[in-house]
Amino acid sequence: MLKVSCIFRLGSALRQRQLHTGVTRLKRRKTAEEKKSPRIIEYSPKKLQSSNATAAHGTTDIWRYMSVAQLAKTLQRPLDDVQEAMLYVPGADNIEAGAKLEDLKIIQNIAKKLGVKTRVVSAPELSVEDEHVERDVSPRPPAAPELLKHRPPVVTVMGHVDHGKTTLLDSLRGADVAAGEAGGITQHIGAFTVTLENGEKVTFLDTPGHAAFSAMRARGANATDIIVLVVAAEDGVMAQTREVIQLAKEAEVPIIVALNKIDKPEANIEKSKSELAQMGLALEEHGGDVQVIPISALKGTNLELLAEAVSTQATLMGLKADPTGLVEGIVVESKTDPRRGKLSTAIVTRGTLRKGSVLVSGLAHAKVRGLFDHNGTPMIEAAPGTPVEILGWRELPLAGELILEVETEKKAHSVLKYREHQEQLAKVESSSDEIRKKEEEHQAKYRAAREARRLAGYFRMRGGQRVKQVDENDGIPRVSVIIKGDVHGSVEAILDVLETYNSNDRCRLDIVHYGVGNVTEGDLELAKAFNAIIYAFAVETPQAKLAKDVKVKSYNVIYRLIDDLKEQLSSQLPAVEVEEHLGEANVLQHFFINEGRKEIPVAGCRCTKGVLKKAQRFRLLRDGEVIYDGTLESMRHLKNEVDSVKKDVECGLRFKDAKVLPQPGDTLQCYTTHMEAQKTDWDPGF
Numbered sequence: 001m002l003k004v005s006c007i008f009r010l011g012s013a014l015r016q017r018q019l020h021t022g023v024t025r026l027k028r029r030k031t032a033e034e035k036k037s038p039r040i041i042e043y044s045p046k047k048l049q050s051s052n053a054t055a056a057h058g059t060t061d062i063w064r065y066m067s068v069a070q071l072a073k074t075l076q077r078p079l080d081d082v083q084e085a086m087l088y089v090p091g092a093d094n095i096e097a098g099a100k101l102e103d104l105k106i107i108q109n110i111a112k113k114l115g116v117k118t119r120v121v122s123a124p125e126l127s128v129e130d131e132h133v134e135r136d137v138s139p140r141p142p143a144a145p146e147l148l149k150h151r152p153p154v155v156t157v158m159g160h161v162d163h164g165k166t167t168l169l170d171s172l173r174g175a176d177v178a179a180g181e182a183g184g185i186t187q188h189i190g191a192f193t194v195t196l197e198n199g200e201k202v203t204f205l206d207t208p209g210h211a212a213f214s215a216m217r218a219r220g221a222n223a224t225d226i227i228v229l230v231v232a233a234e235d236g237v238m239a240q241t242r243e244v245i246q247l248a249k250e251a252e253v254p255i256i257v258a259l260n261k262i263d264k265p266e267a268n269i270e271k272s273k274s275e276l277a278q279m280g281l282a283l284e285e286h287g288g289d290v291q292v293i294p295i296s297a298l299k300g301t302n303l304e305l306l307a308e309a310v311s312t313q314a315t316l317m318g319l320k321a322d323p324t325g326l327v328e329g330i331v332v333e334s335k336t337d338p339r340r341g342k343l344s345t346a347i348v349t350r351g352t353l354r355k356g357s358v359l360v361s362g363l364a365h366a367k368v369r370g371l372f373d374h375n376g377t378p379m380i381e382a383a384p385g386t387p388v389e390i391l392g393w394r395e396l397p398l399a400g401e402l403i404l405e406v407e408t409e410k411k412a413h414s415v416l417k418y419r420e421h422q423e424q425l426a427k428v429e430s431s432s433d434e435i436r437k438k439e440e441e442h443q444a445k446y447r448a449a450r451e452a453r454r455l456a457g458y459f460r461m462r463g464g465q466r467v468k469q470v471d472e473n474d475g476i477p478r479v480s481v482i483i484k485g486d487v488h489g490s491v492e493a494i495l496d497v498l499e500t501y502n503s504n505d506r507c508r509l510d511i512v513h514y515g516v517g518n519v520t521e522g523d524l525e526l527a528k529a530f531n532a533i534i535y536a537f538a539v540e541t542p543q544a545k546l547a548k549d550v551k552v553k554s555y556n557v558i559y560r561l562i563d564d565l566k567e568q569l570s571s572q573l574p575a576v577e578v579e580e581h582l583g584e585a586n587v588l589q590h591f592f593i594n595e596g597r598k599e600i601p602v603a604g605c606r607c608t609k610g611v612l613k614k615a616q617r618f619r620l621l622r623d624g625e626v627i628y629d630g631t632l633e634s635m636r637h638l639k640n641e642v643d644s645v646k647k648d649v650e651c652g653l654r655f656k657d658a659k660v661l662p663q664p665g666d667t668l669q670c671y672t673t674h675m676e677a678q679k680t681d682w683d684p685g686f
Contacts, residue, residue: 060116062107063123069097071107075116085113096410135418137360137404137411140350143322151321151385152193152201153314154223154347158247159230160238164260168230168297169206172307191332191345191387192374196307202314203347203387205332223330223347223400226313228306230258233267233294237275245279254317255281256291256309263296321384327351327405331361331397332387335487336517338540342393346403353382353390353405358412361403363419364395365412396516399489477507477572480532481565482523483514486539490558491516494537497562497684507572507680524550533568535561562684573678580672583610587666588650603653603662612645612670618653620660621667628660 060075072082079097086092089109092101101107104120111118157165172194194202205224227248231241248255257276261267273283273292282288291309295302328350336342344361359366369392371379382388397403406412481498485491491514501509512532513523518540527534527550534547536554541547555561585605592599605612612618614635620628634654635642645651653668 059119060111061121062104062111062118063121064104064107065100065102065123066107067097068095068099068101071101071110075111075114077114081114082110085110088113098410098414135414137406137415139328139402139404140325143325143350147322147324148320149323149384151319151383152203153225153310153317153319154203154205154385155226155228155310156205156224157228157230158240158244160232160235160240163230163232163235163238164297165230166206168228168258168260168295168303169204171297171300171303172204191347193387196311197304198307198311200311200314201385202307202310203385205347205387223332224253225317225319226310227253227255228258228310229255230260230297231272231276232261233259233269233272234261234264236268236272237279242279245281249280254289254313256293256306256313257281257283258297258306259292259294260297262294263299263301269294319385322350323352323383325351327353327357327359327403329353329403331399331401331403333399333487333489334393334396334516336396338518340391342396344390344393344397345387346390347387348382348384350384351405352384353388354380358406358409359390359403360406360412360415361397362401363416363423364393364397364401365409365416366390366393366397367409368392396488399487399492476505477574478510479507479565479568479572480510480512480530482512482527482532482534483537484519484523484534484539485514485516485537488516490537494535494558494561497558498565500684501682503569503680503682507569509569519547519552521546524552527551535565537561566680566682569680569682570678573680575675575677577673578676580674581610581669582616582672583612583645583647583670584608585612585645585651585653585668585670587662587664587668589664590662593654598658600654600658601661603655603666603668604650605653605668606650607645607647609647610670611647612651612653612668613672614643616670616672618655619669619671620655620662621669622663622665627662627666628655628657631656 062071062074066074068082068086069079072079075082083095086095089106091103091106092110101110108118157169159165191203191205194204196202227244229241229244229248231237245255259269259272262269273285276290276292277283277286281290283290283292285292291313293302293306293309295306297303327348329346329348332345332347334342334344353368353371355368355371357368359368368390370390371382372389372391373379374387374389376389379388406415483491483494483498485494495511495514498509498511510530510532512530513526519534519536519542521542523534524542524547526532533551533553534541536552537558538556539554541552541554553561553564555564585607587603587605589604591602591604593602594600612635614632617629617631619626632653633656634652635645636652637645637649642651655662
């Protein structure tokens with residue numbers, strides 16, 4: 001609006017008045033020539049400016065969760081310009097190229113700082129897929145042949161329990177490991193390097209031989225180059241021996257058989273070889289490629305031959321690895337140390353591991369703070385084929401998982417976030433299948449009930465008896481447990497054994513919680529809430545005064561832990577009435593005696609087995625059918641009342657029920673009953 005001053009004359013006085021008018025009223029009049037000319041469209045300065053700006057800059061599409069790099073590409077501006085603009089936008093803290101911008105207002109403010117108009121749209125599908133590919137990591141493609149260097153072989157010692165695996169490793173490395181194992185049984189995988197007499201290094205894995213640790217043995221087979229199968233010459237092929245052979249065939253890993261305990265007098269070498277041949281192993285003496293070395297691990301007999309066989313096999317395989325680039329490896333075992341934190345034993349398969357490396361394994365990540373060998377000696381670096389204990393895990397990695405190195409911790413967090421997202425999607429998908437299945441079952445029941453109502457009619461169904469809904473847990477005893485172990489493999493093995501429990505209809509076995517590490521106050525509170533028993537496997541337990549209301553049981557051998565749990569399950573089962581037979585008699589004749597005006601039947605018998613006792617119960621059998629089951633009124637030998645009758649002695653028996661008429665040829669059984677505690681029928685396999 002424009003303000004114009006006008007002067008008016010009213011009479012003899014002059015007065016000034018202000019009038020308000022617009023731009024359109026100030027247009028000049030067109031001349032006659034202009035009126036004859038073609039029409040000219042004129043724009044106001046404001047409209048012209050707006051059109052120029054739109055033409056110059058246009059409108060840019062933005063969407064939620066854009067990365068900084070994507071925003072720069074969309075705005076067609078250099079990445080440095082976008083990052084510089086972000087410094088002046090509140091909330092835009094992370095200016096990394098891969099950082100995600102979750103807030104649309106922040107994206108709009110960044111574009112505004114750069115002088116660009118924006119329009120909010122949905123995210124393109126291709127961008128999401130590219131983003132997922134960028135966020136996850138995977139092993140590198142095979143290295144070029146010129147980068148490969150010789151590496152020590154990874155040898156796994158396997159076999160049945162108590163066949164001498166750990167003793168063999170003791171002799172090879174000159175250390176007493178078996179003395180440190182509970183009961184001489186290996187409870188988790190041990191990895192270490194041994195330098196043979198010829199100077200070559202060999203990485204050995206000692207896996208448990210017990211049936212409960214089948215999953216751990218499977219991981220050992222997958223992470224190894226050569227399997228040394230220890231077979232006791234006195235026992236031959238056993239259950240775990242067959243399992244190891246099957247694992248080796250599936251993983252296509254060569255086998256060297258160490259026939260142990262040949263110094264024992266009951267050793268039978270030829271029988272053991274024939275059993276191995278029957279399992280499908282092509283022995284060298286039969287024209288195959290499987291070497292059989294007779295040894296004595298305890299006395300050190302022929303250990304040099306075994307070392308030469310391992311070295312020869314490794315040379316034939318030509319084992320090489322790339323020591324450069326990002327590290328790759330396999331988690332052998334993981335545990336929580338109360339003083340050092342979360343640790344893992346791993347074998348490096350590619351690259352060279354050093355301090356400060358950022359590792360990702362499954363849903364766990366680490367910035368390496370320390371490297372140690374099997375003796376606890378600090379290491380500067382770990383080359384391919386070297387077992388190493390890694391310190392610095394934020395979360396505990398799972399045994400058997402792949403270890404991959406990433407460039408930065410931010411990259412590791414991005415990878416973990418993506419993997420967690422994928423795992424949640426998998427859980428949602430699996431749970432949706434279960435929900436769909438339950439919904440189908442519910443619909444089937446509903447249709448069946450509706451059809452029954454339609455056929456029976458409303459009033460007839462209304463008067464029918466309603467089925468009482470009973471909770472499936474009612475009346476069934478229950479044992480709740482919490483499992484804490486020293487390493488992940490031990491906990492996993494215990495859980496595998498507990499999965500074999502199949503008597504939940506008699507006594508339920510509930511696993512409230514399980515984990516790796518010492519028993520904590522949280523475990524005690526959880527045990528109080530669920531009235532659970534805490535089984536501590538090779539870990540420290542709290543003081544007795546802190547756990548006064550909780551049962552905490554510590555074990556080092558899995559046999560004893562399972563035996564105790566079986567006792568707990570048996571103690572929850574109700575006692576049952578058990579019948580005990582005392583004696584047996586044959587009815588020779590029956591006669592009647594007068595008691596007042598009544599005639600009372602009496603059975604004349606001879607005791608043929610055991611003892612007949614008057615105070616106990618008697619069962620009268622005729623042709624296998626029970627005629628009477630009850631007590632006696634009287635027992636007489638000759639004319640004397642007696643309390644018991646021995647074998648081959650005749651007696652007269654009078655039943656409480658006078659209506660029972662015994663006949664010659666009937667059988668009498670004397671028995672007693674007592675309550676006896678039940679035992680669980682759970683068979684864990686050992």
